[in-house]
Amino acid sequence: MEAKSGVPSPPVSGYLPWRPRFSQLEPLRTKAHMGFFLRMKHCLVVDDSRVIRAVARRIMEELRYSVEEAQDGMAALRACREKMPDLIFLDWNLPSMRGVEFIKSVRGQQDGGRPVILFCTTESDPNDIATAMAAGANEYVMKPFDGTQVRAKLANIGVTV
Numbered sequence: 001m002e003a004k005s006g007v008p009s010p011p012v013s014g015y016l017p018w019r020p021r022f023s024q025l026e027p028l029r030t031k032a033h034m035g036f037f038l039r040m041k042h043c044l045v046v047d048d049s050r051v052i053r054a055v056a057r058r059i060m061e062e063l064r065y066s067v068e069e070a071q072d073g074m075a076a077l078r079a080c081r082e083k084m085p086d087l088i089f090l091d092w093n094l095p096s097m098r099g100v101e102f103i104k105s106v107r108g109q110q111d112g113g114r115p116v117i118l119f120c121t122t123e124s125d126p127n128d129i130a131t132a133m134a135a136g137a138n139e140y141v142m143k144p145f146d147g148t149q150v151r152a153k154l155a156n157i158g159v160t161v
Helices: 022-028 031-037 050-062 073-082 099-108 126-135 147-156
Strands: 041-046 065-070 087-091 116-121 139-142
Touching: 041 050, 041 073, 050 065, 050 087, 050 147, 065 073, 073 087, 073 099, 087 099, 099 116, 099 126, 116 126, 116 147, 126 139, 139 147
Parallel strands: 041 065, 041 087, 087 116, 116 139
Antiparallel strands: none
């Protein structure tokens, strides 16, 4: 039995599995619905503070990134060698190496030009910011930060969120 719209009606009595034809689902196939089938972008959050990593993780997951964490520069470099992320959320002052050293190391790797590097810092010295940008960082955000600030910084450099 079909309804006036051409979509079969579910059975009235008894068990008959009713499955719509794929073409009947076309109106539901929007970008949002298909997001599951698209490759999820990957973010590496590098910070020695567990709290900052948790805040950055929450923000990046809200932006639909899969998130991996590293608590120091050496662990982050190992993670980059295993799988180069799409975005690196980097603390400027790491225990094992400075942020600028990490940026230079990543940019020197094969495929190291691909990730967007957003560094976060408590330092407001323009020389430190200029040094990071010259080393290959794409943008910076000051601590403490929130989701609105991160979205705005990413939008400034053309990363769609």
